[in-house]
Amino acid sequence: MPGNITGRLLRLASFGESHGAAIGGVLDGFPAGIAIDLAFIQNELDKRKPGTASFSSARQENDQIEVLSGVFEGISLGTPIAFIVRNQDTRPEDYHEISKAFRPSHADYTYSMKYGIRDYRGGGRSSARETLVRVAAGAFAKLFLSSKNIYIQAYTSSIGPVEINQNRSEIRPEQAGLNALRCPDPDAVVKMNAYLDEIRELGDSAGGTVSCVISGVPAGLGEPVYDKTEALLAQAMLSINACMGFEFGTGFKAATLRGSENNDQWDWPEDAQENFHLNTKTNNSGGIQGGITNGQPIRFRVAFKPVATIQQDQPSYTTEGENIVLPAKGRHDVCIVPRAVAVVEAMAALVIADLFLQHKALDK
C-alpha cells in the first residue's frame, strides 16, 4: 500500500515530484451538492506559500490551482475532484551536486535505499512541496465541514525556545492570521521574530510547535479501537514533513498528573432536558474519550523539527564513499512552522470530514 493515498470514505490520492511537471491530487468521496468557492481554495493555498516573509524560502511558488473534474457549475458532483498545480521556477541545476550524495537528515539516502533510484531535484517526491496537495484537498474538506458548522483553527504555539502564553484563556486562535508567523500572541510574535533573525544570521534553522482547535464537532464521531479519532489525527500529523510528535488534550503532561487532576467532570447543560447531551467542566480529554468525540473542542499539538537544510557547510558521502562537503546554498526556509499551520489545518480537515462520513454510514 504505497502511501500516496489516504483516507477511508474521503480519499486523497496525491502525486508529483518537487521539480517534475506538476503536482496535484484526486479527492474521491467528496459529497455532492456542496458549493465550491475556488477563491477560498486558492486563498488557502496562498497561506502556505513561501516567500511572503523573511523566514521563508525565496523560491517563487505562484501556485495556481486548476480543478480538472468533480465540479459542475460551481457545485460538487460527487465524482472525484482532481486538481493540479504546475511546478514553476524550478532550478534543477541547484541540485546537481547532491545527485550522488546524501544531505544530512533528508530523505535522500532512505529513498535511494528503498527505490534504487531517486529524483534528486529538490528532494523529488520527499519534498515538502507535496504539502501543497494536502492544503488544496483540505480546503475542499473545510468547505464541506463548514456546511456542518465545524471549524478548524491552527496556530503557531512555539518557535524554538519561544512559547506563547500558556494561559489558554488569553489566546484567541482566530487571531493567528494577523501576522506572518500565524501566532495569536502578539508578545510572543516579537520574541519569535527576534529569535528567527538571530538564527538566520547564524545560517541555522529553527523548529517549533503548532496547536490546533476543532470546534463544532458533535458528540459520537470517530471510530473505536484502532481508528480512534486521536489515532487518525496522529497518523495525519506525523505524515507531515518534519513532524516529530503529536499530543492531544493534556498530552505528555498527562503522564505526570494524577487521575483526580486529569479527569474531566461532567456538567449538565441547561438545554439537555430537551435534547440529551452532557458537557465537561474541563477539557483535559481534548474533546475525545475512548477514541470518540464528546462534543467539546478537539485540541492537539504537533512538534516540528528545525529545517534540515541550513546555510552551513555539512560533510557527507557519495555513493562511492567519497567524503565531500555539501556547501551552504539553495533557497530554503529558516523555519517552516508558520507555513505548517495551513498543513496541520488541512490534514485535520481531511480526517474529520472522513470521520463525519463514516459516522453517517452507521448512524441511525
Place this chain on the structure above:
Amino acid sequence: MPGNITGRLLRLASFGESHGAAIGGVLDGFPAGIAIDLAFIQNELDKRKPGTASFSSARQENDQIEVLSGVFEGISLGTPIAFIVRNQDTRPEDYHEISKAFRPSHADYTYSMKYGIRDYRGGGRSSARETLVRVAAGAFAKLFLSSKNIYIQAYTSSIGPVEINQNRSEIRPEQAGLNALRCPDPDAVVKMNAYLDEIRELGDSAGGTVSCVISGVPAGLGEPVYDKTEALLAQAMLSINACMGFEFGTGFKAATLRGSENNDQWDWPEDAQENFHLNTKTNNSGGIQGGITNGQPIRFRVAFKPVATIQQDQPSYTTEGENIVLPAKGRHDVCIVPRAVAVVEAMAALVIADLFLQHKALDK
C-alpha cells in the same frame, strides 16, 4: 470503516467485550512457514496480566489463549490465524450502577452517543481488556520479525513525575523484564514504587511514559507521504487505551533545537565498500528519515494518562439528568504503564511486520 480491523498486508480483526463470552482476533496475511511457539505467545500475554503486582487490578485474568486456525503441526499455513481467550472472573454486578450513568473520562458517554446502546459491563468494547488481542497478535508478529533478526524492546521510562536516567547510554532496555514496573533503571524503580504507594493510599492513580527501541530494521523500509513509518507507529500507539501522545527521535524537544544541533551526520561504515550503506553519527532522527527507515534503531516514546477510575467518590449524571455520586469501588490498576509496555511492543511489532511485507512487495 469501523475501526476494529487494522493493518494493510498483515491485518488484525479484533473482537470482544470486556464481560462478553470471549475476546480474540483474526490475523490475516501472516506468512507461511514460520515456526509458532505457543509457549512464547502465552508468555507474552502473561506480561500484560494484571494482579501480579501491588499497583495492578485484583481481577484474576488467567487468560489462556486458544489458537483455532492457521497453524498446522507447529508451522504457520499462510491462512488466517484465529485465537480466542474466554472471559473469566467477570462480575457484571459491579457495573450495574453505571448502566445509566457516565464515569468521568471514560468512554461511557461517547459510546452511548455514538451507538445509542452500550454494554456497560466493565466498559464493554471500550475496555483496555481489548489490548490482550493486540498482545497476542503482536506475539505472532514478533515470531515473524525475529526470523528476520528484528527485535522490539519497550520499557517504562517514567511514572508520574519520576523519570529514568536521561543519559541513554546508561540504560539497558533489555533489563526492563527484571522488575514488575518493567523499568530498566534500578534507581528509578525505587522512586517509582514509593510514588505509587503514595498514590494508592490517596485512592488516586498515576500516568507515565513508555519508550521503545526497534533494532535490526534494514534501511529502506516504510512508505512515503501519508503512510510514513512514524505515522503508522503514531496511529498504532494513539489507538492504545489512555495514550495521549507520541514522539520519535528527538520528538517534542526537536522543536526547540537548531538544525545544526538536530541534524544527523553521515558515517561511512567499514563494510560499506562491499555492500553500500551508511550509518549516522547520532540518531536524532530516531531511525527514520522521510518516513523511511535508515537502518539505525527506531526510537519512540508514548505518554499515558493516569487511569480514569480512582478510589474516590466522583460526581456524575444519569441519562435522566439526576446528579449522582459514583462511589469508589471496583478492581482497577493504580497505574497501567507497566502493563502497557507489552501493548506498545505488540503494536510496534504489527506495524513493522506489516511494513516489512509491504516493502517486500515492491522491492526488487
Place this chain on the structure above:
Amino acid sequence: MPGNITGRLLRLASFGESHGAAIGGVLDGFPAGIAIDLAFIQNELDKRKPGTASFSSARQENDQIEVLSGVFEGISLGTPIAFIVRNQDTRPEDYHEISKAFRPSHADYTYSMKYGIRDYRGGGRSSARETLVRVAAGAFAKLFLSSKNIYIQAYTSSIGPVEINQNRSEIRPEQAGLNALRCPDPDAVVKMNAYLDEIRELGDSAGGTVSCVISGVPAGLGEPVYDKTEALLAQAMLSINACMGFEFGTGFKAATLRGSENNDQWDWPEDAQENFHLNTKTNNSGGIQGGITNGQPIRFRVAFKPVATIQQDQPSYTTEGENIVLPAKGRHDVCIVPRAVAVVEAMAALVIADLFLQHKALDK
C-alpha cells in the same frame, strides 16, 4: 491483502481450515440496534448443511454457531460480531494419501505452490466448508436488510442439462424452499432428481446454475466506475468455491441482442407526482444502470462447475513425480448447487448491506 477479509464498511474476516479446531468469522461494521434472532441465523446455516438429501455428502455437520461478541441482550452493539463453529466428525485419516499428491481440479497443487505448505486434511482452507462462514455472516446481513425491507431470494435454475421453465413469469422464487433441490419449478425438480440419480450411479458429479432476485433495493444505491453494484456482486459470486461465471440482467444473451431490443423503456408510476421516481417497462438491465440501482429488482445468475471429487479412480502425481491413482472414496456431494443457493444469498446480502451503508455515508 490476503483475501480472507472482504467488504468495505461492513467487513467480514473469515478463518478456519476444514479439519482444524473451528471455523468462524468476525463481522465488523454491523449497525447497532438491530434485533438478532439467533434461531434465524442457525436456520440459515442449516440450509447449507449436507446430509439432508441423497445428492449430498454423508459428512455429519451438525454445525452449531456460537456468537462470542457484538450482541448484548438480543440487540447488536455496533461492535464486531464474532462467531465460531467447532469442526466435528473430522476424519483426517481419509486424506492421508493425498498429503503428497494432488487431486485433479482441486486447489491442492496451487496452494502448495503458493504457500510451500498445506493442510491436506479435507482441502484445509480451500475447502467449501468455509462457505459456512459466509452463510452465518450473510444471515446477520439479512437481518439488517429486512429492517430496510430488502429481501434476497436465490434458487436452483439448472442442474446439468436440466433447466427450469424459461418463462420467468411462471416461476415463484420464494417456492425454492419447498424441496431439497431448492428449485421453484416442480416439473424441473422431477427431471433434476432423475438426472442426479443417474450421475450418482456413474460415480460422477454434476454442476448447475443458481439465479437470484433482490427486491426492495431503492434507486441510487451502489458506487460508480470500479465498484459498480454488478462488479461487487460478480466478485462476491466468483469467490464462491466452484463458481465459473456470473451474469446479470440479460447477461450473455445481451451480446446477441440489438439495442432496440435490450433497452428498458421508462415508465411513469402513478405516485411519481408526489415523490419523483421512474419505473422501467422491462428489466433487461437487471435493476442496475451505470453500476447504480434503478429501483427494479436486481437479477443475476451464477454458474457452478461439477464437483471435482468423483467416485472414480483418477490418475495423479506425487511431489516426487510418482504416477499414482487416487482411488474413489471419501464423503462428497454429487452436486453442490442446492447447497450453494444459501451461499449465493449470503454473499448477495453482504454486498447489498455494505452498499447500503456506503450510500448512507454520502447521501444527504
Place this chain on the structure above:
Amino acid sequence: MPGNITGRLLRLASFGESHGAAIGGVLDGFPAGIAIDLAFIQNELDKRKPGTASFSSARQENDQIEVLSGVFEGISLGTPIAFIVRNQDTRPEDYHEISKAFRPSHADYTYSMKYGIRDYRGGGRSSARETLVRVAAGAFAKLFLSSKNIYIQAYTSSIGPVEINQNRSEIRPEQAGLNALRCPDPDAVVKMNAYLDEIRELGDSAGGTVSCVISGVPAGLGEPVYDKTEALLAQAMLSINACMGFEFGTGFKAATLRGSENNDQWDWPEDAQENFHLNTKTNNSGGIQGGITNGQPIRFRVAFKPVATIQQDQPSYTTEGENIVLPAKGRHDVCIVPRAVAVVEAMAALVIADLFLQHKALDK
C-alpha cells in the same frame, strides 16, 4: 468507498467527466526501475480510439496523454504516476435536451437519484470515456508484466449472433490486431462486418463478447477465499461500461458438464525433476484452481450489451413527468466491442500486476 479507486498494492485513482476539462488517473504502487516507453502507452490509447472504423463514433478523440509525475529520465521512480488527457471536440449543446430527461438504459436516472445532481454533458462521469483512464493505466501495468514475461491478449469473439470458430486450436489471438474489429478469425470478420452494416442501416446497435488469454503467469499467484484471481478479474470486467457477464475456463458451459468431463488431469513435464511443477492435460480450469493460478494460461470471456444509444426515436420522461421523445442524434458507436478489447486487456493487466505484487509480499 466511492468506487473511483481500485486495486490493492497497485492502485489506480481515476477522475474526469466526459465533457469536463480533462480526465486522467494516478497510479500508485508502480514498481521503481521499469523503463517507460511513452510511445507504447500512446499506442495502447490509440487502440480504443473511436472514429477509426465505420462502426465507431465520429467524435474526434485525438487523445494525447501527458505524464505529470512518477517517471524520471525514462525510468519509473516508484512514486505515483499521474497522467491526464485533455477533453477536446466536446459539444455540450448536443446534450442540452437530456439535461432534464433520462435516456433509456443509460445511467442518467440512477446518477440523478444517487447524487441529486448530474453533469448531463455526454453522460458526465458515467461515460465510457472513462475507460481511457483504464487503458492508460493498463499500459503501464503491461510494461511491468512484460518485464516478468507475462502477456495479455484479448480479442473479439462474437458480435451480435456472429461467433468466431469454436475450435480454439484454430484461433491465433495475437492476430486480433490485424483488423479494426480486433477479431482473429478472418471468416468471422467478414460476417461481422456484414452484420454491423445491417445494424447501422437500421439505426440500431449490437453487442458481443471479448475473450482474453493471459500467458506466462507463474503457478501460485492469486489470493484465496474472497480475493480469488477469478473474483478480482470478474470485478474488473463487470466494472467496464456495458459489461453484462464474465466466465472463465469452461464457464457457464461447466454447469452442464460432468466432473469426469470437466476435471483437468495432471501431467508431469520433462523439466519437473529439476524444478518441481505440474502441467494439466486440458485447461478447463482456465488457469486457476481454488482462486490461485496453476501456471496454465488464464482464459476468460466477457459479454457486452448493445450500445444503449441508438439512431431511433425513443420515448422518455422529464423530471416533471412530461412524456417526451428523445430524437435520434449524437455521435455514437454502433458496437463498442472492438474498442472494449483494449479495455479488457488493460483491466486484466491491472489485476494481474496487483496480484503479482501481493504474491511477492508473502512469498519466501
